[in-house]
Amino acid sequence: MLKIELFGDSALLITTPQPAQLALALRHARLRGVIDVVTGLATVTVLFDLQLTNARQVRRQIQRLQSGQSNLPTPTIHRIPICYDGIDLAEVAERCQLTIDQVIGFHSSAEYRVAMVGFLPGFPYLDGLPAALHLPRRATPRAKVAAGSVAIANDQTSIYPQSSPGGWHILGTTPLRLFDPQADPPALLNAGDLVYFAPID
Structure with a gap:
């Protein structure tokens, strides 16, 4: 069930249990007058051009999309190369009562979905981390x-x-560039995408 509210004069705020999937569907539908779709952890903000449409028309388009949609668009799949050389790898293994190889196995075998992008341009929040690796953020964040x-x-x-x-626990590094302001879109990963990690040396 969607909760749709006016958010300023040219946006709608949608509360939904599946924001990433809804954002994927909205981007794929290319609704008339919609200029951007911004995903949060529990919400989707739909921004529109008042010269092309209005809140009532956008709301109707969204509701029509939801009622007539049986299958979501196929998400983009990314395979991210990762070298498990992170400075926190041994500490994570100890705190989770696992071996380093087990930490790598858990992390690299999971399927992740991009829940949202934020904090920094291109910074993806990926759902799907195995429960065996759940740890709170570091008590003291690193300066760099x-x-x-x-x-x-x-x-x-x-x-x-x-x-x-x-303040997150660093498991490894990837050579991929996640954000390029000259690219379209500038972020490599977007809400609704699927991500798999592939270990490299």
Whole structure:
């Protein structure tokens, strides 16, 4: 059941239990007048151009899409190469009462879905982290985490697209560039995409 509310004069805020899937469907549908779809962990914000449409028309399009939709669009699948050389790998193994190989096995065998992108441009929040690896964020964040760092916190994993402060546990690194302002779209990963990690040396 969707809860749709007016959000300013040119946006609708939708509360849904499956925001990533809804955002994927909305982007695929290319609704008239909609200029952007922004995904949160429990919401989707739909921004529209008042010169082309209005809130009532967009709401009707969304409701029509939901009522007539039996199958979601096929999500984009990404296979992310990862070198498990993270500075927190041994500590994560100890705290989770696992071996390093078991941590790598759990992390690299899971299927992840991009729940949302935020915090930094291109920073993906990936649902699907195995329960055996659930840990709270670090008590003291680091002042600098390198770009490409693959990390975990709570029930999610992520990849730092740029060098920045961060409090997640670093398991490894990827050579992929997650954010390029010249690309279209600029973020490699988007809400609704599926992600698999492939270990490399």
